[in-house]
Amino acid sequence: MDIHALQQIVHKTRDARRKQTIPKFSPADRDALIEKYHPDFRKSAYRPIRFGPNADEQTVIELATLLEGDSPIADDLDVTPHYQTDVLVIGGGGAGCAAALHAHGTGAKVILATKLRLGDSNSVMAQGGMQISVAPEDSPVTHFLDTLKGGHMQNDHALLKVMVEEGPAIAKWLIELGVLFDRQADGNLHVKKGGGSSKPRLLTCSDYTGLEIMRVLKDEVLNQKIQLLEFCAAVELLSNDEGHCTGAIFKDLDNHRLVVVAAKSVILATGGIGRLHIQGFPTSNHYGATGDGLCLSYRMGAKLAHIDTFQYHPSGAVYPEQLIGALVTEGIRSEGGHLVNSKGERFVNELDTRDVVSSSIIRECEEGRGIRTMSGRVGVWLDTPLLDAEHGPGTVEKHFPAMMLQFERFGIDISKDPVLIYPTLHYQNGGVKIDTNSETNVKNLFVSGEASGGLHGRNRLMGNSLLDLMVFGKRAGLTAASRAQSMAQGKLTLQHLRRFRAEAKQHGSPSGVISPMVLPAYTRKEN
Amino acid sequence: MAHEDTNVIDQPEVLKPRMVSIEISGKKYEVPEGITVIKALWYTGQEVVRGAGCLGGFCGACATYYRTKDDPKVRTCLACQMAVQDGMSFTIMPPFPARKAIYDIQTLKDPKQDLFNLYPEAPLCRNCNACTEACPQKIDVREGVWKAVFGDFKSVSEMFMDCVMCGMCTPVCIADIAPNLVALYVSRAQGAHFTEKPQGLETRIKEIQDGRFNDEWNKVLAMNEKELADHCATVK
Numbered sequence A: 001m002d003i004h005a006l007q008q009i010v011h012k013t014r015d016a017r018r019k020q021t022i023p024k025f026s027p028a029d030r031d032a033l034i035e036k037y038h039p040d041f042r043k044s045a046y047r048p049i050r051f052g053p054n055a056d057e058q059t060v061i062e063l064a065t066l067l068e069g070d071s072p073i074a075d076d077l078d079v080t081p082h083y084q085t086d087v088l089v090i091g092g093g094g095a096g097c098a099a100a101l102h103a104h105g106t107g108a109k110v111i112l113a114t115k116l117r118l119g120d121s122n123s124v125m126a127q128g129g130m131q132i133s134v135a136p137e138d139s140p141v142t143h144f145l146d147t148l149k150g151g152h153m154q155n156d157h158a159l160l161k162v163m164v165e166e167g168p169a170i171a172k173w174l175i176e177l178g179v180l181f182d183r184q185a186d187g188n189l190h191v192k193k194g195g196g197s198s199k200p201r202l203l204t205c206s207d208y209t210g211l212e213i214m215r216v217l218k219d220e221v222l223n224q225k226i227q228l229l230e231f232c233a234a235v236e237l238l239s240n241d242e243g244h245c246t247g248a249i250f251k252d253l254d255n256h257r258l259v260v261v262a263a264k265s266v267i268l269a270t271g272g273i274g275r276l277h278i279q280g281f282p283t284s285n286h287y288g289a290t291g292d293g294l295c296l297s298y299r300m301g302a303k304l305a306h307i308d309t310f311q312y313h314p315s316g317a318v319y320p321e322q323l324i325g326a327l328v329t330e331g332i333r334s335e336g337g338h339l340v341n342s343k344g345e346r347f348v349n350e351l352d353t354r355d356v357v358s359s360s361i362i363r364e365c366e367e368g369r370g371i372r373t374m375s376g377r378v379g380v381w382l383d384t385p386l387l388d389a390e391h392g393p394g395t396v397e398k399h400f401p402a403m404m405l406q407f408e409r410f411g412i413d414i415s416k417d418p419v420l421i422y423p424t425l426h427y428q429n430g431g432v433k434i435d436t437n438s439e440t441n442v443k444n445l446f447v448s449g450e451a452s453g454g455l456h457g458r459n460r461l462m463g464n465s466l467l468d469l470m471v472f473g474k475r476a477g478l479t480a481a482s483r484a485q486s487m488a489q490g491k492l493t494l495q496h497l498r499r500f501r502a503e504a505k506q507h508g509s510p511s512g513v514i515s516p517m518v519l520p521a522y523t524r525k526e527n
Numbered sequence B: 001m002a003h004e005d006t007n008v009i010d011q012p013e014v015l016k017p018r019m020v021s022i023e024i025s026g027k028k029y030e031v032p033e034g035i036t037v038i039k040a041l042w043y044t045g046q047e048v049v050r051g052a053g054c055l056g057g058f059c060g061a062c063a064t065y066y067r068t069k070d071d072p073k074v075r076t077c078l079a080c081q082m083a084v085q086d087g088m089s090f091t092i093m094p095p096f097p098a099r100k101a102i103y104d105i106q107t108l109k110d111p112k113q114d115l116f117n118l119y120p121e122a123p124l125c126r127n128c129n130a131c132t133e134a135c136p137q138k139i140d141v142r143e144g145v146w147k148a149v150f151g152d153f154k155s156v157s158e159m160f161m162d163c164v165m166c167g168m169c170t171p172v173c174i175a176d177i178a179p180n181l182v183a184l185y186v187s188r189a190q191g192a193h194f195t196e197k198p199q200g201l202e203t204r205i206k207e208i209q210d211g212r213f214n215d216e217w218n219k220v221l222a223m224n225e226k227e228l229a230d231h232c233a234t235v236k
């Protein structure tokens, strides 16, 4: 059937739906729903990791295979360094830029190496905003409690307290650098309410929050003349006799040469995992989100936390084909957009946490109340025109220019037509376990941003990631720099790799997989 | 799946993809109609390293020149956001050299005047509008450059909120201006110098420093798991 014909049910039921309030699930119902429908609970998608710091713990098969994978580096490689630095930052997204700027600010020598160009990352795509408790009726403690509830009470309390308390100072830092957050008429920061939060707390820059922050941070990295190695992917770390981290080996993607960087301390800010397409899900993530940091740290002996849980963002585009997996920002639901099944009914409180909303969309689709596309995808409607109906014509265009443009390119006007959505693989809830200074159990190896784990528990609240990046990027940068200033460069060896290989051998034949993945294999080989 | 399902969107192009001829950097290929320009590169077996980043229309890594069948005009697009059509030819754009001025945003004395020292070519705009035509984000770039020069920093910062820094406005400029870099400077100056300090934020920072929430923290952090869960449930 014609998509416009199918959309009629959304237009027809709009007025009736506007009078409805949908209660949130009780904790018991919520847990039952999630267990039945959330992809994290599909047992067949999981298996135990065979060896290493998280031996016998469950994770998705795609990740377990990479964690057990072999390094592309020969363990007798000549590791004479091409570069020497105090602090080596790996990854040029939000966490990497924040870490590099703060480390550089202390006077330390910093090298920032990144797989693609500086800034090409998940961070530029963040649309929804950044949670910081600035409103008078809000407080860091409330932010803490909301996040804990969203994270199924599994969040690391120490990390979380640090994040919510340092948030306001981070907002100030960004404003001083020239980030243009949306304001109220009185000059105060405008705050929006995000899913799972009890108070409005989202700072936004239109629906370009990540882009605006990253434009400024990138520009600042260039202004500070921080040394950059672009198109260099980290493929192995270096360690000394005691197993402390002492640098990294990169593959220069332009000429495939190996580049050795000696560093007194290393900050991994390599982001998430979406491009592994866990359980076959499409993803909202950037091209380089292949979980490299997890593999690199794991081989060094760093412990991972909560790597059995992932965030499936409720609203990934399902139509048109060109936009599959692309994010339809949660901002639409924050402003009152309804989720509607093929019968024209709402089926969940749209502002519930992401795991709940995603699970209920999957339920609708599995129980036959979804809308199928000919390419075999299924989804439910997100009533975007409702925003204009509710808040006046032009609202969608004014508040969501990025989304308008994205769909307009394919002839869809989202202020007039609802969009078809289904959960998309969005975020890695867990990652490398860190302490409040972003350090792992491997000395002088720091991890910050999405690659780290513990802070968000088993489910991240919208907008907490951008804050996480800035707070723990800063802490990693400052700690790594001060550490570097008081120590000598450690020996460069690949001992940890020899140890890892020996362990792999003990656990049966190697899988034949090389990790990290570096880039997903989308290139069509056969013809 | 032979369901009698009325909830199916017809997409004949997906069921039986129509192949179209395209030209990539001058060489001909057949690819399914409607896939994005980046996917067409993958489909034809080409590795993409430079030219792909966010894949979501936000990072500007995939700046591309293209032409359609009967149109003489060379146009620009973001390769991750553009569907291929029959007869289209395209080439991913290499990054063009552009001079970025180096500045310390916080210590600028007179940002509106400093623009002329940092980007002395900015006032030489000849109004040709090539930059605006090149912009895949539909920004009125020419107007932005003029507004920057006339000191209307606020408008510039609003106009360029959509700028993905793809750089396509730079090589076309006959006055050697890099409009995106000018706009970035102007937006940062607007944010750092001409925007009100948010009072509520200052108050909150001070409250945290003064320990206003300490009692509440002590209470919360002393709770056992059950108490904490119950307490969380009371937050509305």
Ligand SMILES: Cc1cc2nc3c(=O)[nH]c(=O)nc-3n(C[C@H](O)[C@H](O)[C@H](O)COP(=O)(O)OP(=O)(O)OC[C@H]3O[C@@H](n4cnc5c(N)ncnc54)[C@H](O)[C@@H]3O)c2cc1C
Residues within 6 Å of the ligand: A090, A091, A092, A093, A094, A095, A096, A113, A114, A115, A116, A117, A118, A119, A120, A121, A122, A123, A124, A125, A126, A127, A128, A129, A130, A131, A209, A210, A232, A233, A234, A235, A269, A270, A271, A272, A284, A285, A286, A288, A289, A290, A292, A293, A327, A426, A427, A448, A449, A450, A451, A462, A463, A464, A465, A466, A467, A469, A516, A518, B056
């Ligand atoms: C579409 C989308 C929208 C989002 N919206 C929001 C939002 O509104 N609010 C919010 O709080 N969060 C949001 N998030 C989540 C948030 O943006 C990310 O979690 C966050 O940006 C991650 O930042 P990061 O610095 O850890 O990683 P990234 O920003 O992804 O950066 C990782 C960097 O590491 C590089 N890298 C990877 N592997 C290697 C390697 N082997 N060697 C060298 N470099 C490497 C990458 O190229 C990249 O530069 C969103 C995420 C997505 C995908």
Ligand code: SF4
Residues within 6 Å of the ligand: B060, B134, B135, B136, B137, B138, B139, B141, B162, B163, B164, B165, B166, B167, B168, B169, B170, B179, B180
């Ligand atoms: S203003 Fe220039 S850099 Fe920005 S999006 Fe338009 S063409 Fe690209």
Ligand code: SF4
Residues within 6 Å of the ligand: B124, B125, B126, B127, B128, B129, B130, B131, B132, B141, B142, B145, B172, B173, B174, B175, B176, B177, B179
């Ligand atoms: S291309 Fe250069 S000269 Fe022409 S309008 Fe734009 S800024 Fe002015």
Ligand code: FES
Residues within 6 Å of the ligand: B051, B052, B053, B054, B055, B056, B057, B058, B059, B060, B061, B062, B078, B079, B080, B081, B164
């Ligand atoms: S890859 Fe980022 S805009 Fe296309």
